Amino acid sequence: MRALAANFLLVLALGVATPAIAQTPHQESVQIGLSPDRITITAGFSGADLTIFGSLEDADPQVVRQGRYDVVVVLEGPARPVVVRRKERVLGIWINLESETFENVPISYSVASTRPLQDITQPESYKRLSLGTNNIYMQPAEPGQNPHTIAEFTRALRERKAATGLYSENPGGVQFLSPSLFRATVRLAPDVPVGTHKARAFLFKNGQFLNESSAQLEIRKSGFEQTVFRLARDHGPFYGFLSIMLAMVTGWMGRIVFRKD
Amino acid sequence: MGIYLPIAEISVNVLVLLAMGAAVGFLSGMFGVGGGFLITPLLIFYNIPPAIAVATGANQVIASSFSGALSHLKRGTLDFKLGSVLLAGGIVGSTFGIWVFSLLRSIGQLDLFISLLYVALLGTVGGLMLYESVNAIRSARSGVAPTLKKSGQHNWIHRLPLKMRFRASKLFVSVIPVIGIGVAIGFLSSIMGVGGGFIMVPALIYLLRVPTNVVVGTSLFQIIFTSAYTTFVHASTNQTVDVVLAFLLMIGGVAGAQYGARAGQRLRGEQLRALLALLVLAVAIRLAVDLFATPNDIYSLASLGEG
Structure with missing residues (x-):
């Protein structure tokens, strides 16, 4: 099916190019x-x-x-x-x-x-x-x-x-x-x-x-975005673990910084 | 101020995300709900792809519930024993839920099923809570003591065997309904991609008669683990957790959660319940409108073969 489609495209391209040059x-x-x-x-x-x-x-x-x-x-x-x-x-x-x-x-x-x-x-x-x-x-x-x-x-x-x-x-x-x-x-x-x-x-x-x-x-x-993207794609479980850790640390830091009681 | 998200592959406004996180975090600290049922629809509304919104929402919820749980721990309004028993049930429930999730996806219409489940659950839970809490507020106004925690008044749940004492909750009940609630919450949270706080809170209050202030802390404790589990599964199987997006939401969220927890302390139990009921109903109505309203465009695109 793919080969057929490719042939068709090739013919199409030739059909366009030939008269234009001529x-x-x-x-x-x-x-x-x-x-x-x-x-x-x-x-x-x-x-x-x-x-x-x-x-x-x-x-x-x-x-x-x-x-x-x-x-x-x-x-x-x-x-x-x-x-x-x-x-x-x-x-x-x-x-x-x-x-x-x-x-x-x-x-x-x-x-x-x-x-x-x-x-x-x-x-x-x-x-x-x-x-x-x-x-x-x-x-x-x-x-x-x-x-x-x-x-x-x-x-x-x-x-x-x-x-x-x-x-x-x-x-x-x-x-x-x-x-x-x-x-x-x-x-x-x-x-x-x-x-x-x-x-x-x-x-x-x-x-x-x-x-x-x-x-x-x-x-x-760019560098940072690319690193994150690669990590998420190639090392999913590790990336997931890091995300969880980041969330916990952020939650804990937030508690220290913004504590209201 | 724009920032490019590496996983969602879209540019978003930092301030909008911070504000979104703060608003949801405030409600989270106040009511003991993780806020997953709010943050996910908000992100989708902000053009984040749904799969990424669900997974990233779960990641954000860990931070705000962890922060909220810490502040409840300090006040002694967190029942570890009750939370652990609920969690044990939750793990069983979510494992079963993930199985059902993939079954539904294979036969199609998962999105529709999720929306219907949301509307039905939020509508029922919100409606019942509103009815009860308005009654409680009325009777408190007319000078009658609130009937919710009348000692000696027991329902069928309290006659079940295998009783266990939960000291922090001033409770002596059978573990069967506790584990049952845990299983149900775990099941629902893995299907709906939420922590399950909005179901957990009313279930603990009305079925087990746990004092409202202990419910919030205990619910947050349990949510930390369910949403961590969800985040991990999504990150390892779908690669849909956007850590930059989650981090921005978290910063707003943890700040909001601390203020929310304090605001929650000032309110009385029945007022807190009435407000949560209104919030839950509002989300249910919003989702129901989406189901019935004519969409702007009846066509939608989805990419195949993308992680």
């Missing part, structure tokens, strides 16, 4: 670089704007002057399986009844673009590229179910993610600083997941997709 006499390309390629979340982290710089190479000066190059930058978090549940009313009580599991849903997905996405190219192109918060491909864990149900749960999943700020779009977040240099600002939600994120830049010319480039970004916890 149709363009110019070999414009987009490059992005991340420096540093590692972000550390410290105790004070409450969401941030991440700036990604990129360049447009071998650009046609004429097209640049007319502002007909568009860049879309995406920062995509690690993927996890997600269950979407729907509540229904039974005897007046709201109960989780139906549920749908999706494989490999990116935990976070931030988009920045030169213009609003609908002004850059056709919806079909975005669908082909799986680009934009509404076009992320969500694979149901059990295929072959009612397509209406799957569509409904997919929509709900996107809406919930957007409501929590994990999926965001920032039209106008990509700005050209010079004919060949651009800056993209993507939002990191306060609960942005740790792990390897993938930054990708998509280049469009006159609404035509040309090519993309990608870079990896490592988001991790």
